[in-house]
Amino acid sequence: xxxxxxxxxRYPHRERPALDGVSLDCVRGRITAVVGPNGSGKSTLVRALxxxxxxxxxxITVDDIPAASLSRRELATRIAVVTQREEPAFPLTVDEYVxxxxxxxxxxxxxxxxxxxxxxxxxxxxxxxxxxxDRAITELSGGEWQRVRLARALAQGGDAIVLDEPTTFLDVGxxxxxxxxxxxLAGEGLAVLLVxxxxxxxxxxxxxxxxxRHGHVEASGTPAAVMNGAVLERVYEWPLVVTRDPAVGAxxxxxxxxxxxx
Amino acid sequence: MRLSRWxxxxxxxxxxxxxxxxxxxxxxxxxxVVSGFLGTGAPMPIAVVxxxxxxxxxxxxxxxxxxxxxxxxxxxxxRNRLAEPYLLGVxxxxxxxxxxxxxxRAPLAVVPIAAFLGAMGAVGLTLLVARASGGRGDxxxxxxxxxxxxxxxxxxxxxxxxxxxxNTVRGAMWWxxxxxxxASWAQVGGLAIFVAVGVGVLLALGRSIDVLxxxxxxAAGLGIDVSRVSLGVYVAGALLAAGTVSAAGLVGxxxxxxxxxxxxxxARTHRTIIGAAALAGATLVVFADLFARTALPPAELPLGAxxxxxxxxxxxxxxxxxx
Numbered sequence: 001x002x003x004x005x006x007x008x009x010r011y012p013h014r015e016r017p018a019l020d021g022v023s024l025d026c027v028r029g030r031i032t033a034v035v036g037p038n039g040s041g042k043s044t045l046v047r048a049l050x051x052x053x054x055x056x057x058x059x060i061t062v063d064d065i066p067a068a069s070l071s072r073r074e075l076a077t078r079i080a081v082v083t084q085r086e087e088p089a090f091p092l093t094v095d096e097y098v099x100x101x102x103x104x105x106x107x108x109x110x111x112x113x114x115x116x117x118x119x120x121x122x123x124x125x126x127x128x129x130x131x132x133x134d135r136a137i138t139e140l141s142g143g144e145w146q147r148v149r150l151a152r153a154l155a156q157g158g159d160a161i162v163l164d165e166p167t168t169f170l171d172v173g174x175x176x177x178x179x180x181x182x183x184x185l186a187g188e189g190l191a192v193l194l195v196x197x198x199x200x201x202x203x204x205x206x207x208x209x210x211x212x213r214h215g216h217v218e219a220s221g222t223p224a225a226v227m228n229g230a231v232l233e234r235v236y237e238w239p240l241v242v243t244r245d246p247a248v249g250a251x252x253x254x255x256x257x258x259x260x261x262x
Numbered sequence: 263m264r265l266s267r268w269x270x271x272x273x274x275x276x277x278x279x280x281x282x283x284x285x286x287x288x289x290x291x292x293x294x295v296v297s298g299f300l301g302t303g304a305p306m307p308i309a310v311v312x313x314x315x316x317x318x319x320x321x322x323x324x325x326x327x328x329x330x331x332x333x334x335x336x337x338x339x340x341r342n343r344l345a346e347p348y349l350l351g352v353x354x355x356x357x358x359x360x361x362x363x364x365x366x367r368a369p370l371a372v373v374p375i376a377a378f379l380g381a382m383g384a385v386g387l388t389l390l391v392a393r394a395s396g397g398r399g400d401x402x403x404x405x406x407x408x409x410x411x412x413x414x415x416x417x418x419x420x421x422x423x424x425x426x427x428x429n430t431v432r433g434a435m436w437w438x439x440x441x442x443x444x445a446s447w448a449q450v451g452g453l454a455i456f457v458a459v460g461v462g463v464l465l466a467l468g469r470s471i472d473v474l475x476x477x478x479x480x481a482a483g484l485g486i487d488v489s490r491v492s493l494g495v496y497v498a499g500a501l502l503a504a505g506t507v508s509a510a511g512l513v514g515x516x517x518x519x520x521x522x523x524x525x526x527x528x529a530r531t532h533r534t535i536i537g538a539a540a541l542a543g544a545t546l547v548v549f550a551d552l553f554a555r556t557a558l559p560p561a562e563l564p565l566g567a568x569x570x571x572x573x574x575x576x577x578x579x580x581x582x583x584x585x
Contacts, residue, residue: 050482076485083479089341090475092530103473104485108466156484 001160001191002026002049002079007058009041009048009215017056018044020215025208026193028159031186033194033202035226036212037236042195043084044215046164050081062160076104080153084164084195091136094129094148101155123154127181143174150181160191167198179205203227204250211235227251263529263538271541275323278548282319283311285556321445321453322551322565323544325510326520328457328502330543333517334524334535335464338471339495343580344405346517347381347503351411353514355384356500356507357438358415358422364434365422374452374508380415381500381507387411389496437511440566442551449509456505461540463498467491468533475532513566515573516543522580546572 004024010017019041026032034042047053049060049067060067062078070078080101088097101123102116112120124130127147132140140148146166153161163182167175175198183205186192196202202209203223211219211226213235219226229242238255245252283299284290290298290307297303298311333346347353359380363373391407419438423431464471470491473481478488506513524538547565550572554563 047479050479052479052482071485072482072487073485076483079483081480081483083477083483086477086480088476089343090338090525090530092472096530100473100476100484103469106469108469153483 001028001063002162002193003061003064004045004048005059005061007045007048007060008056009044009053010056011053017215018053019048021058022212022215022217023058024210024217024220026160026162026191028191029186029189030207031182031192031194031205032208032210033196033206034210034212035196035199035202036218039214040212040235041215042212043164045212046081046083046162046195049079049162050075073104073107076156076158078158079160079162080156080158082149082153082161082163082166084168086149088137091138093134094137094140094151095133097137097148098123098129098151098155101152101157104156119157120155123151126154126185127151142169143171143177146170146174146178150178154185159189160193161185162193162195164195165197166194167196167201175201199227199232199253200245200250203252204245204248224251227253229253263524263527263534267527268538271538271545275541275545275548278545278552279319279323282322282548282552283315285552286315287559317447317450318442318445318551319548320450321509322442322547324450324453324457325442325506325513326516326543326545326547326550327540328453328460328506328543329513329516329547330520330539330541331457331461331464331536332499332502333519333543334521334532334539335467335471335495336499336517337521338475338532338535339492340404341475341477342404343522344402344518344577345408346515347499347506348512348514348516349405349412349518350408351384351388351415352381352408352500352503353507353512354412354415355387356381356504357512358418359383359504360508361419361422361434365426371452374456374504377508378501378504381503382497384411384415385496385500387414436564438566439564440511440513440569441554441562442510442547442565443555443562445509453505453509456501457540460498460502460505461536463494463501464536465533467494467498468531468536471495471532471536511566513547513569515569515577516547518580519569519573519576520546522576 004022007019007022008017009019034045036042044053048055067075098120102112105116127150129148129151132144137148167178179201182192206223209223209226210217218235219231227242232253233240240253240255242251242253280292280295283295284292288310294307295311298307301308329347336345337343356377359376360373363376388407388411391410392404395403423434470486473484473486474491481488520539520543521535524535524542529535529538550568551565554565554568557563
């Protein structure tokens with residue numbers, strides 16, 4: 001569905017490239033997770049897909065078509081993106097906000113048709129945001145806001161959804177609800193590309209993990225393969241161990257305390 | 263926004279226009295206004311309505327409509343509740359263009375074009391200053407950049423007027439404080455074209471402004487060409503600033519005040535906000551102009567001073583709420 005091939009991005013006036021030769025595949029029916037420390041290039045990957053960060057090398061394809069040859073609207077009808085940060089400036093209602101997901105299909109003038117209303121209803125159902133459909137988006141809690149953003153992205157339609165840190169600031173319950181929903185969406189055939197810091201949750205939910213460091217792919221494969229203590233310790237520059245969670249059987253990272261000098 | 267509120271906006275504008283035409287040194291009845299407008303009845307009301315008051319009232323209405331719509335769109339596109347043509351320095355840039363054209367004795371028809379170029383220059387300069395300080399998304403930084411550009415525009419005007427005759431300077435100062443006193447049907451016609459095109463473009467872009475207001479990255483993800491839509495809003499905003507400044511000088515704070523009022527009345531999507539702000543802006547400026555010419559007779563207050571007297575306290579309330 002989405003393929004990055006040897007993608008390099010260098011921001012102006014920066015010494016080091018933000019991405020350097022990154023290749024990864026995000027396919028339908030799977031959760032592909034991109035992890036890595038702060039500044040490793042995870043969000044740049046999303047920005048490059050949106051053509052908000054110019055490629056200096058490589059290519060990004062969507063269904064084997066170079067993303068650069070698709071118009072912005074065509075791209076938006078195929079891939080929905082939930083960016084890392086979005087602070088609403090004006091108090092739209094949740095309903096109005098979710099409806100903006102249909103913008104790539106409606107353009108400037110076309111009125112919403114049945115297909116648009118169905119897509120919105122389905123998105124609202126999946127994310128269970130009915131209860132606050134009439135509330136202003138500026139009055140939502142962090143967990144509600146993330147679900148509403150997800151609803152807007154799902155209303156967008158398309159076969160892929162890209163999420164940059166969708167569970168930042170969320171408590172355990174809301175975090176799990178988002179991951180369960182993403183797992184369900186992948187189960188229904190959606191390609192899910194997830195950027196996250198939550199290594200342990202990613203290891204439980206993702207089908208494929210890509211570990212970035214300084215804009216390079218440091219490791220890539222199944223969670224069991226990528227959750228390697230030695231590799232993660234080197235990438236995160238912190239002592240840690242990887243064990244197997246006794247309750248769920250997934251690999252789990254445990255960061256260690258620094259030894260105080262005696 | 264509910265239909266009843268649209269009806270209220272239209273009725274308020276109609277009431278403002280009737281009051282604007284009826285009230286003044288010579289007080290006319292509503293029937294005088296109607297018969298004067300239709301050209302029936304006594305010659306005096308006909309002359310007062312058709313030659314003096316109606317062009318002035320319509321000019322004020324168009325100025326308000328243009329500034330209200332421009333403020334609403336600029337606030338949405340910059341995600342900045344304090345944005346408006348006057349505070350962003352756009353009106354100041356338009357004034358520079360207009361003053362230079364007048365100083366060079368350019369034909370009258372060239373003045374709005376020069377004002378438009380000045381307004382575009384000011385938009386570019388404001389965004390450049392804001393970007394250079396790394397705060398394009400920060401409401402306060404854009405505002406500061408706008409105020410600086412506005413001050414710069416003022417200085418350019420002072421320099422341009424340095425060698426002008428006394429009466430020219432006095433005229434220019436009066437015009438810079440905003441006035442609809444010299445309204446003519448030709449001016450009304452010219453401004454109507456600017457307002458129709460500018461507001462039309464902004465209404466067309468309304469849905470895109472809703473998306474743009476979510477932030478650049480989210481807007482890009484929804485298929486918006488952020489630079490192109492922003493440019494469209496700035497060009498239409500500059501066009502409206504140029505038209506209104508050429509017709510009535512600097513009338514500040516209307517673009518700030520009115521979009522907030524229509525949001526309070528329940529307008530949330532930008533097509534609604536822009537349309538309602540055009541109607542409410544027209545009403546506000548017609549009443550402000552009526553106040554300007556009737557509050558302290560026989561003196562006439564500058565229109566820009568009246569709108570500033572209303573707008574500045576509102577600005578402080580808003581600034582406090584945003585802080």
